[in-house]
Amino acid sequence: MPTRIHFGKGEVNRTGDIVAAHAKKALLVTGRSSTKKTGSLDKVITSLNKAGVSYVLFDRIEPNPRATTIDEAGRIAREENCELILALGGGSAMDAAKAIATVALSGRPIHEYIRGSKASKWKELLPITEALPIITIPTLAATGSEANSGAVITNWETREKAGIGGPGLFPKAAILDPELTYTVPANYTADGAADIFTHLYEGYMTGDEHANVQDELTEGLMRNVLIYAKKALDDPKNYEARAHLLWTSTLALIGIAGAGRGGAFPVHAMEHTLSAHYDISHGRGLAIITPAYFEQIILADRPHRLARLARNVFRITEDNDKRAAKAGIEALIHWYKEIGVYDTLQGVGIKREDLRLMADETIRVNGNGTNTIPGTHNMTADEVLSIFEASYE
Amino acid sequence: MPTRIHFGKGEVNRTGDIVAAHAKKALLVTGRSSTKKTGSLDKVITSLNKAGVSYVLFDRIEPNPRATTIDEAGRIAREENCELILALGGGSAMDAAKAIATVALSGRPIHEYIRGSKASKWKELLPITEALPIITIPTLAATGSEANSGAVITNWETREKAGIGGPGLFPKAAILDPELTYTVPANYTADGAADIFTHLYEGYMTGDEHANVQDELTEGLMRNVLIYAKKALDDPKNYEARAHLLWTSTLALIGIAGAGRGGAFPVHAMEHTLSAHYDISHGRGLAIITPAYFEQIILADRPHRLARLARNVFRITEDNDKRAAKAGIEALIHWYKEIGVYDTLQGVGIKREDLRLMADETIRVNGNGTNTIPGTHNMTADEVLSIFEASYE
The missing domain is CATH 3.40.50.1970 (Rossmann fold)
Known part of the structure; x- marks a missing residue:
């Protein structure tokens, strides 16, 4: 670096x-x-x-x-x-x-x-x-x-x-x-926090599962986003909150937290289609589709990863992986609501009739010549569409 | 970097x-x-x-x-x-x-x-x-x-x-x-782990206390040292254990975990005197003097930091800071014993009559022209001597 x-x-x-x-x-x-x-x-x-x-x-x-x-x-x-x-x-x-x-x-x-x-x-x-x-x-x-x-x-x-x-x-x-x-408005602060959180979980969910150093660093950064986004929203000129949030945003994509773990960015791929068609905020778009992505893809493919995130980041105490994972999704939605990014595709002005086109476009632009995009498994246009539909209203 | x-x-x-x-x-x-x-x-x-x-x-x-x-x-x-x-x-x-x-x-x-x-x-x-x-x-x-x-x-x-x-x-x-x-003998593996752990705690104990991102990253790396040192000792050709230990050692001193937090390295300063006078292993020397340093300096100056380490790294559940800190020292000694680096200055062949000289030398070589070395407070030769004496037998 x-x-x-x-x-x-x-x-x-x-x-x-x-x-x-x-x-x-x-x-x-x-x-x-x-x-x-x-x-x-x-x-x-x-x-x-x-x-x-x-x-x-x-x-x-x-x-x-x-x-x-x-x-x-x-x-x-x-x-x-x-x-x-x-x-x-x-x-x-x-x-x-x-x-x-x-x-x-x-x-x-x-x-x-x-x-x-x-x-x-x-x-x-x-x-x-x-x-x-x-x-x-x-x-x-x-x-x-x-x-x-x-x-x-x-x-x-x-x-x-x-x-x-x-x-x-x-x-x-x-x-x-x-x-x-200090002067960043609340909605941008919150959208930014949702973006940072997504940068952290994408590789964590899709990459090599035997990289505990990287996992621990990533979880540490996630905990910081959760805490300091709220502090910065409560008190926009709080130096400590803004400093922690800024440093976390840099570390999240500097290549250190997930170094060597690999992984894919399917949620970013999906969101980029949304904000290429509708001029919506990237962070907001990510927050809208993340719960459905977790429900439909991660809960099915890697419930234990979602459970680990739930336990280590959201402090869920639940031994069963599926139940812990579901509680983690609920806790994430709760945080999205607290910081004010919880929304729907309809809520940001997207039309239902464009969902199919945007699902296809996600594959075309990010599919690297194939008809899928990489993730925990290779995701098809139908799977992307299903996530968009679940996020619609 | x-x-x-x-x-x-x-x-x-x-x-x-x-x-x-x-x-x-x-x-x-x-x-x-x-x-x-x-x-x-x-x-x-x-x-x-x-x-x-x-x-x-x-x-x-x-x-x-x-x-x-x-x-x-x-x-x-x-x-x-x-x-x-x-x-x-x-x-x-x-x-x-x-x-x-x-x-x-x-x-x-x-x-x-x-x-x-x-x-x-x-x-x-x-x-x-x-x-x-x-x-x-x-x-x-x-x-x-x-x-x-x-x-x-x-x-x-x-x-x-x-x-x-x-x-x-x-x-x-x-x-x-x-x-x-894979072929590193057990004693070197353990000495190395003690060295990594010391690199992580030195800045954590002595640096800026309002750097939670850095603290979380540091604690994550510490947890990895504890786990994977034991795994590598149990199973020297375990790729996962060796890979995690190696990556942790690099990250511990790459400038990322503690970036901007500052802090001093008094335990390294003390140990360098020991291994300049006696050709002992650096990691072993660090493990020998750390418990006394924690007892005499950190427990007095920053018991809350030692308590935080105890809770987040050694999973001590104790609300009172002093008691948690003391339990943390015990847990660290327990880990030193498990990996085989628990020892005394006498045990590695150091003579008691040299302690005074080595305490004075620590200050002279590392004191930067002053008669103290930096730490949670500026430490004197007498304080260094007291740590050496408590680590003697």
Whole structure:
């Protein structure tokens, strides 16, 4: 994990010095409004100015960032001779920065790098071994994108949301200043927590079952998400809560907690279809489909794993695995309700008649040329549809 | 953490390819006999030959590696134009490799880099920002040296054992093949486990107390040491046991479990004096003095931390902190006895009349110019002596 972590109160004010070690001119990538309202953008700009780093501001990253936006920002970075992409924002800004860094260096459109996209030929993908240097400043504890080598990009025309990745995308540095997350609204805080929790359970449920070190680390991080999401919602400017949540989000996807365990991300695959078709929050989408996924897939295939999670994370005291697993699902739903992410597909505006299409699309985009997606077993479109239907109302 | 981890069964057979990415010629550093007896050295040499990497063998690293040996190996690496130092062995071989890589690049004797050494001027130490590339192949789960930037070197003439460190010492890669540890004798396996456990509790006891993510990760790793040390002793060729123990040893000192928590290593400081004066095993020395350290220092300063460890690691159910802490010490002693590291200073051949001198030396070598060493409070020579005396018989 080659990304250097700068963690702590006020670290954002060191941005200029940290960037200056890599570049004289940066493309500063952020969204349209929130970092301006909260003052984070001002802090970053002040720090860049103080360190003598020049920058070009690109402030048009949308939630679920789109390929067309990436290509435009990449063109600007090339024309302006930016030597580094600096991301300020949530997962969208950080994922966009990775894609922009790729396009800016190669001059090729991002769709050539997107896995499973209609526009890309799956087997002829360009591996991303190099890109412009990237530095991330997360303003939200959620995606873990700040310190790993993956990103998710949406092609809004084809309704495809899929991943890019490669060793060239590891940020040079991640500046984790928990105070930047004080102003995150409750719904984003909760959606972010649901996202972190999902990152933790996906590999835990689907990966190698003989990796107790990884399991214990993962359970420890899960317990932290449960506790500190609630604390951050109760008291948004509680440093300890925000710091724990932010550090957990980074550790959840940094490759350490589940190192070597392998595993698949079927719930992410399903959710990405939902948010490619409907512009819903990723974390919210994950929370909506997780209970049905646990009921229909994990309870059948690996009830003992769900039971272990129930006991070690939700403190369920029940010896029978199936009963413990079911109690774990109930406890998870209870937590979703407490933090305010419990919802239905109908509740976020999805139409029932689109479920079939979205189930098929999940397989097409993530199926890697097969008619299933990997999980505890290879899941079919019908199984995905069944989960969507159970999550509908 | 820039070290690339190659973990798994048979990974040692990829050594040649992994080294070839960095160098055409390596100095292969190992001890006098065990890697020859077990066949590990043959595997490494076969792999180097297959990949066309030439090497010079330096097989004279002693336990508690000495400055004179380092300087000689460094001279050989320079004369032979070795481009990389490849370590095969336990903490001694890996620590030696880091020191040799430093000397080989700079041409300066290692004592100029050793913290707290009589020979070095504390405030004029050369920071180790560069060294020859290093690759480690641990044959023992213990020191965690395989993937961090520190090392401990002994000056046998002055009876000083002290650290070197710096960003230049991170290995390029660590090849973690649990099968290489199948042949580790029971006493080394147990000493290694005691060492890992100490790495985990030192920062946990002395560092920031508001770092629950780090605490949970640390406790998870501790539980793994307890379990898998016993399994490895019961069944030395159990892959799962050896793999878990090896991965835990790496994670314990990789900087992740305790990241940002800070903390001090007073028990290591005390033990280093013991093994600088008497050539005892580091892990055994740690196990001998830990109960008295817990009794005299932690029980007084932070009984709640010891109580937390007792509850979360040893599953003590006791609400009162002092009582839980005391039960935790008993449980730890019980584990030490089970794995066979429970001992006394007298039992490993240390003379009572040397205790005072060694207490004073602990402060001098580790005191950083002050007359105390850091811990939950700044500990004096008298406090160190008191711990040594309580551990004597």
